[in-house]
Amino acid sequence: xxxxxxxxxxxxxxxxxxxxxxxxxxxxxxxxxxxxxxxxxxxxxxxxxxxxxxxxxxxxxxxxxxxxxxxxxxxxxxxxxxxxxxxxxxxxxxxxxxxxxxxxxxxxxxxxxxxxxxxxxxxxxxxxxxxxxxxxxxxxxxxxxxxxxxxxxxxxxxxxxxxxxxxxxxxxxxxxxxxxxxxxxxxxxxxxxxxxxxxxxxxxxxxxxxxxxxxxxxxxxxxxxxxxxxxxxxxxxxxxxxxxxxxxxxxxxxxxxxxxxxxxxxxxxxxxxxxxxxxxxxxxxxxxxxxxxxxxxxxxxxxxxxxxxxxxxxxxxxxxxxxxxxxxxxxxxxxxxxxxxxxxxxxxxxxxxxxxxxxxxxxxxxxxxxxxxxxxxxxxxxxxxxxxxxxxxxxxxxxxxxxxxxxxxxxxxxxxxxxxxxxxxxxxxxxxxxxxxxxxxxxxxxxxxxxxxxxxxxxxxxxxxxxxxxxxxxxxxxxxxxxxxxxxxxxxxxxxxxxxxxxxxxxxxxxxxxxxxxxxxxxxxxxxxxxxxxxxxxxxxxxxxxxxxxxxxxxxxxxxxxxxxxxxxxxxxxxxxxxxxxxxxxxxxxxxxxxxxxxxxxxxxxxxxxxxxxxxxxxxxxxxxxxxxxxxxxxxxxxxxxxxxxxxxxxxxxxxxxxxxxxxxxxxxxxxxxxxxxxxxxxxxxxxxxxxxxxxxxxxxxxxxxxxxxxxxxxxxxxxxxxxxxxxxxxxxxxxxxxxxxxxxxxxxxxxxxxxxxxxxxxxxxxxxxxxxxxxxxxxxxxxxxxxxxxxxxx
Amino acid sequence: xxxxxxxxxxxxxxxxxxxxxxxxxxxxxxxxxxxxxxxxxxxxxxxxxxxxxxxxxxxxxxxxxxxxxxxxxxxxxxxxxxxxxxxxxxxxxxxxxxxxxxxxxxxxxxxxxxxxxxxxxxxxxxxxxxxxxxxxxxxxxxxxxxxxxxxxxxxxxxxxxxxxxxx
Numbered sequence: 001x002x003x004x005x006x007x008x009x010x011x012x013x014x015x016x017x018x019x020x021x022x023x024x025x026x027x028x029x030x031x032x033x034x035x036x037x038x039x040x041x042x043x044x045x046x047x048x049x050x051x052x053x054x055x056x057x058x059x060x061x062x063x064x065x066x067x068x069x070x071x072x073x074x075x076x077x078x079x080x081x082x083x084x085x086x087x088x089x090x091x092x093x094x095x096x097x098x099x100x101x102x103x104x105x106x107x108x109x110x111x112x113x114x115x116x117x118x119x120x121x122x123x124x125x126x127x128x129x130x131x132x133x134x135x136x137x138x139x140x141x142x143x144x145x146x147x148x149x150x151x152x153x154x155x156x157x158x159x160x161x162x163x164x165x166x167x168x169x170x171x172x173x174x175x176x177x178x179x180x181x182x183x184x185x186x187x188x189x190x191x192x193x194x195x196x197x198x199x200x201x202x203x204x205x206x207x208x209x210x211x212x213x214x215x216x217x218x219x220x221x222x223x224x225x226x227x228x229x230x231x232x233x234x235x236x237x238x239x240x241x242x243x244x245x246x247x248x249x250x251x252x253x254x255x256x257x258x259x260x261x262x263x264x265x266x267x268x269x270x271x272x273x274x275x276x277x278x279x280x281x282x283x284x285x286x287x288x289x290x291x292x293x294x295x296x297x298x299x300x301x302x303x304x305x306x307x308x309x310x311x312x313x314x315x316x317x318x319x320x321x322x323x324x325x326x327x328x329x330x331x332x333x334x335x336x337x338x339x340x341x342x343x344x345x346x347x348x349x350x351x352x353x354x355x356x357x358x359x360x361x362x363x364x365x366x367x368x369x370x371x372x373x374x375x376x377x378x379x380x381x382x383x384x385x386x387x388x389x390x391x392x393x394x395x396x397x398x399x400x401x402x403x404x405x406x407x408x409x410x411x412x413x414x415x416x417x418x419x420x421x422x423x424x425x426x427x428x429x430x431x432x433x434x435x436x437x438x439x440x441x442x443x444x445x446x447x448x449x450x451x452x453x454x455x456x457x458x459x460x461x462x463x464x465x466x467x468x469x470x471x472x473x474x475x476x477x478x479x480x481x482x483x484x485x486x487x488x489x490x491x492x493x494x495x496x497x498x499x500x501x502x503x504x505x506x507x508x509x510x511x512x513x514x515x516x517x518x519x520x521x522x523x524x525x526x527x528x529x530x531x532x533x534x535x536x537x538x539x540x541x542x543x544x545x546x547x548x549x550x551x552x553x554x555x556x557x558x559x560x561x562x563x564x565x566x567x568x569x570x571x572x573x574x575x576x577x578x579x580x581x582x583x584x585x586x587x588x589x590x591x592x593x594x595x596x597x598x599x600x601x602x603x604x605x606x607x608x609x610x611x612x613x614x615x616x617x618x619x620x621x622x623x624x625x626x627x628x629x630x631x632x633x634x635x636x637x638x639x640x641x642x643x644x645x646x647x648x649x650x651x652x653x654x655x656x657x658x659x660x661x662x663x664x665x666x667x668x669x670x671x672x673x674x675x676x677x678x679x680x681x682x683x684x685x686x687x688x689x690x691x692x693x694x695x696x697x698x699x700x701x702x703x704x705x706x707x708x709x710x711x712x713x714x715x716x717x718x719x720x721x722x723x724x725x726x727x728x729x730x731x732x733x734x735x736x737x738x739x740x741x742x743x744x745x746x747x748x749x750x751x752x753x754x755x756x757x758x759x760x761x762x763x764x765x766x767x768x769x770x771x772x773x774x775x776x777x778x779x780x781x782x783x784x785x786x787x788x789x790x791x792x793x794x795x
Numbered sequence: 796x797x798x799x800x801x802x803x804x805x806x807x808x809x810x811x812x813x814x815x816x817x818x819x820x821x822x823x824x825x826x827x828x829x830x831x832x833x834x835x836x837x838x839x840x841x842x843x844x845x846x847x848x849x850x851x852x853x854x855x856x857x858x859x860x861x862x863x864x865x866x867x868x869x870x871x872x873x874x875x876x877x878x879x880x881x882x883x884x885x886x887x888x889x890x891x892x893x894x895x896x897x898x899x900x901x902x903x904x905x906x907x908x909x910x911x912x913x914x915x916x917x918x919x920x921x922x923x924x925x926x927x928x929x930x931x932x933x934x935x936x937x938x939x940x941x942x943x944x945x946x947x948x949x950x951x952x953x954x955x956x957x958x959x960x961x962x
Contacts, residue, residue: 011896018904019892021838021878025905028837122802122823198842198850198905198939249840249905250939283843496903496940682899689942690902717847717937725943726934730926732944755942 005505009682026202041124043114045106048140048358048710065119087328091166107323110288140358140710147355154356170411171347176312180303192295192704199249200281205270221256222533229259245523248495253364287715293365295320308395322361331369339373343399378761438652458770462758468750469541473640476546484592491531493523510551512575537750545639553635595633600624645741647749662786674737676749691755699763812880829867838878849936852909878908890956900949902940
């Protein structure tokens, strides 16, 4: 029997291309075809809030090499409408979206105003510099405090800057808190950060007049989403538009929002000019015109008993969603619901306001609202422990949902509109593992030892639950070619998660073929036009399940055909190394031959296909293809779960703070992670490593430094402090727990975002433990810590 | 009205991975753009265009340089090595590339060419790095996917592979 590949540390198939420099990212498309590709550049607003009085593009058209320039008034038909509000919600009473090119008003520094297409990017940028715009500058709203104060408004017709108000409750939290023996309140804050994939956004498009078809290559997390928008705005039939997502240099959420203005403008220009057009975002553009996330302010009221058991939890928070709200309320809804983590408070109420500010819009960044929720819940747990003088781990244990309580319904509505019902988990087991891994119980002795040497060390712990694999669906197509090679298409996109490997593992197992015979294509609407996208840690769960089902369908068909050809019973057949065999006999048939037999032919095009022509196969008394059958050895299936599956985990960290400089150093970082059954542990660990690094970045380094006029002061890699190798723990100690999900055939839960979620919570707790100072705002720099120390000394 | 700079074109021969590429470029053409768009070698990636991320690192006469901070016209006499030139003549992976595959040293692959070139040069200078030296070797390159642990592992593994090949 072939070794099962599911669960193995299989080396990645895609690396063979990447390591040789043969990846194909969007800026690489059409680079060597000499197809006369034109290049686009965008004029972006220098003001956070201004009325556009006039735009003069005359000088641009005199510039050699410029082909065209567009402003809002040049946009035809639906192109001139506001961009779609992708995820409407009844609570989003004042949703607003920008135009592909600003009409009359700009609401953040970086908002697109004009679009120039020229011979190359250099000339296009020269041209952008020649556009003269006169502005009437308006007072900007920067930050949550200013938005709440509402002295001025981002949008005239939303005077209080409130895009949405929402409340969810389970039980009567205020009453439960009032009746509780103990009560505390906390004010907590997390600042803005952003995804910053190493490859920014990019779009290439080519209009083919011979076939009346448009091809769009986009560095997106949803090819099908982009396709729908492009067709609608350009007035094309869906069938005329192909969207291909080539290799993507990281996404982390920012590329799930769509359509970005350039995703519409580039195809529009390509069609208008009859030449391929390319737009490649530069790093400054990524900082000021792609999305940010995280910024929230929370107020918590909690009532609990003497064991630390939470009787009532009441959270009010303010979410900064920037100038526009194209992605609806997904981020704050996730914060509101996933805040609960592995706990079951007696009663819960959460309210939020989603606020407009004159800053870059907010859409999901890896973790998508969860790091904030986790920070708030875990800081609350630590505060309860401090209040009661109890061990922080014990307080958490007292509040856990127990293994025999699954499925556990929180009585809330999750981001997908479904019940917030956890499918499975074992939180006490995770806590046991993380305490062992980090040496929780032995830490006080270590701390005392360090203190004796004049060193300050502290330990922190944070727990999270992550709803992964949300619907609505994903599909897969598995095609066995007559060569025996297996071609797999999935609809969602890939941006570094190793999909070409893990889905090949699943197919190879199911079909009984060697891994190297399986090729997986993702994110190409020509191959799989029905798909949703890569977000919410959903690819392994959704596409993994679909791939499994589609491979099973192909296998069932292969066995049926082979059984007939071999005159054997289906139940006696097995497929090993690409050969169908009758168990215990020599009778066999290569899978490629089965593929030949599956497609009755009139014409032989090679030696193999001679086996399938009309005088060779088939029962003359029956139609060559049975009524309920199709030609070809293929399987196609979709997976659509009723609700998300909930992964979980716990992080523990030990930090050292310098008594003089307040420098914060991570000494140890431990992770216990439960994402159900693991397809490829090497890849899951890689996801955890990367997530932890982003968590460390968010906890200690990364924030968007807006000044009061709405200028982003640190819009470069020089000034926005993304971790290098020197800023992350040298080793991350990982232990897995595998609690299968009962919701999908492979028992998988998602793993992509988990690593980032508890970072700020765990590190804040560790710093607090080292310093004896309450840490209520993240990220925290040495300067911030120094200021907190000074405040403590001179209250 | 602003003065418009008109580009004069220069004929330059770029020597990349042992092959000569005759290109006609304006003086302001970045080396990174010339390698990618004029030579068609798209393995070299541009992540920030301000010399911080290191994705565009190529070897110039064996030394790692940020190709986004150099002009193509300034390197006509140099021997340039890009990621496409790091493997064997038979299309086999070089030691650093092999180590990255074994250690899962890459995810999206975008920053990878810069790491591969940087480490190739680093191991030439120091074929037997300690863990600290391996960390130092990659401390000027940004990666947003891997968290770097497996890249450090890859450096150490590459040194092993290289030592094995030479013994």
